[in-house]
Amino acid sequence: MESAKIKLYVGADFVSAFAMSTFVALKEKQLSFELVTLDLKARENYQPGYRDLSLTCKIPTLVHQGFALSESSAIAEYLDEIAPQPQKLFPLDTRQRARARQLQAWLRSDLLIIRKERPADLIYFGKKDTPLSDDALAAVDRLFFVADRLLKGGADHLFGDWSIADTDLAIMLNRLLANGDHVPARLAAYVRRQWDRDSVRAWMDIERTAPAVN
Template identity: 45%
Template sequence: MTDDLVLYGNKGWTSPYVFSAFVTLKEKGLPFRMEVLDLQAGQHRRPEYTEPSSTGRVPALRHGDFWVAESSAIDEYLEEVFPPPAHARLYPADPRQRARVRMVQAFVRSDVLEVRMERSTATLFEGAAAKPLTPAGRVAAERLVAVAGRFLAPGAEHVAGEFTIADADLALLLQRLVHNGDPCPERLAVYAQRVFQRPSVREWLKQTAWRDR
């Protein structure tokens, strides 16, 4: 059954991690209900959320009486419970390509901290102004561009041959530069903009202050 899927996100629709789980659900065509928590008000710290979700963070997914938190765990759970061909494949069948997708997802979540801090998603989804990058921010931006260029082979449209959830995650990270006018090679900017035209992503953007450029 898919009518008992609930995704818990944050007020403001700014979390890149909620974004990842949201896009996965949309790409798989799964009906779900969105529950938005006010983190500033501490709604995620209430016992009725912290106890079943374990981490007390967003996103969390409730599927019937089962809960799972952390976006990459949610993505993989949905891939396994709602697999192809009935639902879109978001992790490649080939083990090496699947490992590549997981590598991209891990990088997006753990590296280039200065980019994620100095180009917060509030600059994308809430219209917040971006200040010039600090020297550390510029170094991190250069690293992001270099690594993304290796993830995305010249002429390739996706990191693993076809669209996967890693493309949504990587495109969002690149948009932190592209959308704010920071240096980014054209092919990576075009890639990020193309991913952001997918219907699943557009559904997310409708909830935000995003403006196409």
Template identity: 30%
Template sequence: MTLKLYFDLMSQPSRALYILLKNIKCDFTPVPVDLRKAEHYSEEYTKINRFQRVPVIDHNGFILIESVAILKYLSHEGIIPESLYPRDSKQAARVEEFLEWQHSGLRLHCAMFFRVKALDPIITGKTPEPKTVQGYEHRMENALGMFNDLWLGEGRQFVAGDSISVGDLLAACEVEQPRMAGYDPKDKYPNIADWMRRVRDHFNPYYDEGHAILNKIVKNKSKMAPKL
């Protein structure tokens, strides 16, 4: 089997797939794609992914984009163990129920807050309007509140019930992203905080490895904050 993962650890779904493949001891070839150097816009990479995004897998010549499609495929191929992606149709449906929700229910709002507050100012050199940031923060908090209460409330240990799954890892990588914009969801949402500890413990040491760059950025920002 030849499996290549094209990724950048600044990308939330890239981190999830990288951590997952490391955790399950999959023999894969990591192929970093540096988004900051615009390598995803190169002619060579565009031949691999016409949408010029990460992550991408190449499995024995079969190229696949989109993280959820990749997870489903790797499960069908028997690469992801049943403990993380159930084979039972009803249990699998519970995981996929969350995977379907998280794109617009969680990922959209966490990613847009990070982009507007932290990424766009770097790209454009312009400071966003406070009201604009507040609007995106409000929408993100609505999403986080729903995640905290409806997916992780009433004693639920993980997003699909009492067992950890690929859905938890994908969600955790999304919830980490706003930290680079100075917002840590663990500070306000207790269910999320407890759940993230469980996810991190399960996937470590690879969870911390996958988030090393993110954690470094957060640490550097916290050092600079008193000087601002």
């Protein structure tokens, strides 16, 4: 495939968990791509040019040979189809692949309260000095239950070999870990292993400007 034609549109602050997931997927595929940034605070993602490209006005959006696609999980599936090697993003086993997709969908839909009270920018810019609400604590309990059940026996990865679902789960857990909230030691070690991947390090090495304090 002609990877030089890939563009990835992300927020200019480089803090979106979904943008990170897609960036990691491209790096794992060893595909070259151009990063295009949008000022989300200025609502550049709602301008007609980007709206017409992305359809949903969301980031990230990937453009490959004239085809534009948003939603990070859909992008990962697309990349696995067009570039099967060198690294698969999803498990080869049918049921494990289905479970990975289930986990991705759940992380994006059922844990909104965690994303609200522990936004991803905490990973880059420091702690939030507010305790978790009762609803958020209940969501955290569900998160720990699922993670513990899927990471059986202290496994390094969810499904034997690494998958993009590992990055997505680690990001959610790291919202808590980076803030100093309690995370079980085994899950904290899992996050550190995921954060040691070259693809994740490449994302973390991007220069960011901390938001102004009001």
